[in-house]
Amino acid sequence: MTSFPTRRLRRLRGTPALRRLAAEHHLVPSQLVLPVFVKEGITSSQPIASMPGVSQHPLDAIADVVDEAAAAGIGGIMIFGVPAVRDAVGSGATDPDGILNRAIAVAARAAAGRLTVQADLCLDEFTDHGHCGLLAADGSVDNDATLEVYAEMGVAQARAGADVLGLSGMMDGQVAAVRAGLDAAGFAHVAILAYSAKYASAFYGPFRDAVESTLQGDRRTYQMDPANAREGVEEALVDIAEGADVVMVKPAMPYLDVLARVSDRSNVPVWAYQVSGEYAMIEHAAAAGLIDRERAIGESLLGIRRAGADVILTYWAVEVAHWLRAGKELA
Structure with a gap:
């Protein structure tokens, strides 16, 4: 007599409706945040070659970017500035x-x-040396002197109208x-998003094109x-x-284990940033016909959601939000 399986786990995979019903994790537009680059001195949006579909925007285009994002129903935008002039102390940041701050x-x-306005709080885009803080006489980054500038940046960004400050x-x-x-x-009332577990990663490469980084070294x-990994949790x-309202793991895909550990231990929301290199790899591989782009x-x-992210920063935020609103299967 033929022995048949007593458990048939395939039953809940047979149709799209069954798969939706059995799905353990869901994604909705409000869980997505769009990173936005604003460049001083340009009059039209400029495509970023290493990030197909992503552009640097002039200040005059930001209202339209916000309108499009709000119409898609995403949770927010994260703004990065690209100044025309940089100096040793990143004075444009304050x-x-x-x-x-104008953006x-x-x-x-x-x-x-209609959505949250979030701002990157870091000096790397504003310093001529490209580091995230002030430099000491020996060329190292002076942690405590930098904190004073960060506090000034925070007040300037809050005064400009930011809802969330992304301390990166x-x-x-x-x-x-x-x-x-x-x-x-x-x-x-202004919330702090701490980029808590931010790794020294090669996956930031295209982002440095986007902000025209001047970094020498690492x-x-x-x-x-x-x-x-344990250090990321710590x-x-x-x-x-110290008072963070949200904590972040960045990048996302190479550090899903860290994301899961932080999610298990955190009593505040945990976000993840799907960074430029993750985005670019999929876009370029899809353009070469190697993978199904949308899947x-x-x-x-x-x-990223399954690993524990409550919210994801992704350059696909608006596009994916439209898919979700249309009821499209994500994978």
């Missing part, structure tokens, strides 16, 4: 008339509460410093060692203790 103000007016510099004590600065200036003395717990995008996002 200047109310600097490109990033925040434009975005906040356009958003009118990986300086020890940055959350406590910015939180204290915000609270003292009357911005206790950031391994302050960004995390890719070999370390970084997140320290940031939570690869969906699968990558579901993997």
Whole structure:
């Protein structure tokens, strides 16, 4: 007599409706955030060659970017500034008339509460040496002197209208410093997103094209060692203790194990950044006919969500939001 399986797990995979019903993890547009690059001195959007489909935008285009993102139903935009002039101390970052702070103000007016306006809080885009902090006399990054500037940046961005500040510099004590600065200036309502487990990664390459990075050398003395996972959890717990409202793991796909560990231990929301290199690999592989573009995008996002991300920063945010609203299967 033929022996048949007693458990037939395929039963719940037979149709799209059954798969939707049995899905353990879901993604909705409000869980997506779009990174946006604003470049000073340009009059039209400029495509970024290493990131097909992504552009640097002029200030005048930001309201339209916000309108498109809000119409798609995504949760927010994260703004990065590309200034025309940089100096050793990144003075454009704290200047109310600097490109990033002006872009925040434009975005906040356009958003009118329809999505969150988030701002990158780091000096790397504003310094002529490309590091995320001020340099000491010996050329090292001066952690504590940088914290004072970060606090000023936080107040400037809050004053411009940012809802969430993305602390991405990986300086020890940055959350406590910015939180204290915000609270003292009357911005206790502004949330802090801590890039807690931010690794020194090769996957940032195309992003450095996007912000026209001037970095010489690397950031391994302050960004995390890719070999370390427990340390990523510790970084997140320290940031939570200092007052972070949200913690982040970046990049996402090479560090899904870290994302899962942080998610298990965190009592605040955990976000992940699907960085430029992750985006570019899929886009270029799909353009070469090597993979199914849409399925690869969906699968990558579901993997990040499954690992524990409550929200994902992704350059596909608006496109994927339209798929989701249309009821499309992601993978």
